[in-house]
Amino acid sequence: MDSIDLRLIDLLRENARSSYAELARKVGLSAPAVHERVGKLEAAGTIRGYRADVDHEALGLGVTALIGIIEDSGADTDDVLAAVRAMPEVESCYFMAGVESYQLIVRVGTIAELEQLIVRINRTPGVASTRTAIALSTKWENRPQPGLG
Amino acid sequence: MDSIDLRLIDLLRENARSSYAELARKVGLSAPAVHERVGKLEAAGTIRGYRADVDHEALGLGVTALIGIIEDSGADTDDVLAAVRAMPEVESCYFMAGVESYQLIVRVGTIAELEQLIVRINRTPGVASTRTAIALSTKWENRPQPGLG
DNA sequence: CTGACTCATGGACTCCATCGACCTCCGGCT
DNA sequence: AGCCGGAGGTCGATGGAGTCCATGAGTCAG
Numbered sequence: 001m002d003s004i005d006l007r008l009i010d011l012l013r014e015n016a017r018s019s020y021a022e023l024a025r026k027v028g029l030s031a032p033a034v035h036e037r038v039g040k041l042e043a044a045g046t047i048r049g050y051r052a053d054v055d056h057e058a059l060g061l062g063v064t065a066l067i068g069i070i071e072d073s074g075a076d077t078d079d080v081l082a083a084v085r086a087m088p089e090v091e092s093c094y095f096m097a098g099v100e101s102y103q104l105i106v107r108v109g110t111i112a113e114l115e116q117l118i119v120r121i122n123r124t125p126g127v128a129s130t131r132t133a134i135a136l137s138t139k140w141e142n143r144p145q146p147g148l149g
Numbered sequence: 150m151d152s153i154d155l156r157l158i159d160l161l162r163e164n165a166r167s168s169y170a171e172l173a174r175k176v177g178l179s180a181p182a183v184h185e186r187v188g189k190l191e192a193a194g195t196i197r198g199y200r201a202d203v204d205h206e207a208l209g210l211g212v213t214a215l216i217g218i219i220e221d222s223g224a225d226t227d228d229v230l231a232a233v234r235a236m237p238e239v240e241s242c243y244f245m246a247g248v249e250s251y252q253l254i255v256r257v258g259t260i261a262e263l264e265q266l267i268v269r270i271n272r273t274p275g276v277a278s279t280r281t282a283i284a285l286s287t288k289w290e291n292r293p294q295p296g297l298g
Numbered sequence: 299c300t301g302a303c304t305c306a307t308g309g310a311c312t313c314c315a316t317c318g319a320c321c322t323c324c325g326g327c328t
Numbered sequence: 329a330g331c332c333g334g335a336g337g338t339c340g341a342t343g344g345a346g347t348c349c350a351t352g353a354g355t356c357a358g
Contacts, residue, residue, distance in 0.1 A: 009201065012201035016166060019315085029338090031315075032316070036336080036337090046208070049201075050164055050165035051291065051293065052196050053199065053200050055196075058193070064243065066245075081288060092289060093288040093289055096215075136246050137243070178307095
């Protein structure tokens with residue numbers, strides 16, 4: 001993991017569809033060398049995958065919200081987690097320090113759907129209560145933090 | 150925007166480095182047809198870009214936290230936003246309904262760095278106070294929600 | 299029926315991905 | 329010192345992919 005690897009990671013976070021040839025030109029190596037380095041980064045799990053970044057509004061998922069979950073005192077955390085995992089609207093899920101065990105980032109089409117989702121979460125066994133905050137607008141998301149390569 | 154477009158988007162959210170030929174096989178079109186469709190989705194802004202999904206821990210950014218910002222009553226929201234935008238640690242930024250005007254997702258290497266970041270945010274003009282919650286673990290992040298294509 | 303439009307196909311040409319062969323540097327061993 | 333072996337690079341070849349373009353099928357309005 002040297003500075004060339006870091007630059008490759010930065011370049012792929014900027015544009016994951018760059019060709020190996022293009023990456024090679026930018027870092028000053030040959031295409032096969034870049035190919036091998038990227039392959040090793042993938043194998044090591046440093047690069048987990050490549051995702052298209054979409055406009056959720058255009059896909060009918062214009063409502064973003066943060067939902068904090070407070071569990072019952074005797075709740076089985078894994079059961080709550082599994083229930084939440086089964087809900088496709090939950091885009092991200094963090095296990096938190098603090099009263100709210102989980103923090104979810106959810107994406108739905110309408111406020112009505114958000115309401116239904118909240119009801120469903122509140123109904124799942126182990127969940128004592130939830131706290132929801134709605135995002136009025138997304139200033140930016142998943143902005144890559146440049147490495148020092 | 151038909152069901153084939155939705156499937157292409159799903160496929161690219163799964164693996165943004167799929168070749169056009171592979172996408173073509175999966176959706177049952179020719180490669181040039183897929184090329185044109187994807188190009189149109191990009192031009193329309195439905196696909197905003199392609200990002201490598203990295204293991205932040207491996208890059209020395211193992212600490213994730215959510216920070217809510219409460220603004221001064223007379224604060225200029227744009228100034229606060231610009232100040233936050235200039236901090237590379239802030240990966241995502243949402244403008245929220247509720248007392249906390251902004252919700253940030255930040256990524257740093259150590260708790261000490263998080264402390265410094267919080268201090269810096271609290272010092273910026275227009276910020277009255279902040280509330281920070283630390284993620285102990287990330288269950289999942291940016292999970293693509295499948296379209297109905 | 300006809301013309302215009304949309305959208306997919308197939309061919310052609312260029313460029314890329316990827317494999318194998320070889321080269322170079324470096325650390326450890328005889 | 330000289331040799332060996334591995335890591336990691338370049339180069340060249342080739343099969344396949346990307347992409348441009350001309351063409352053809354299907355659809356709707358007039």
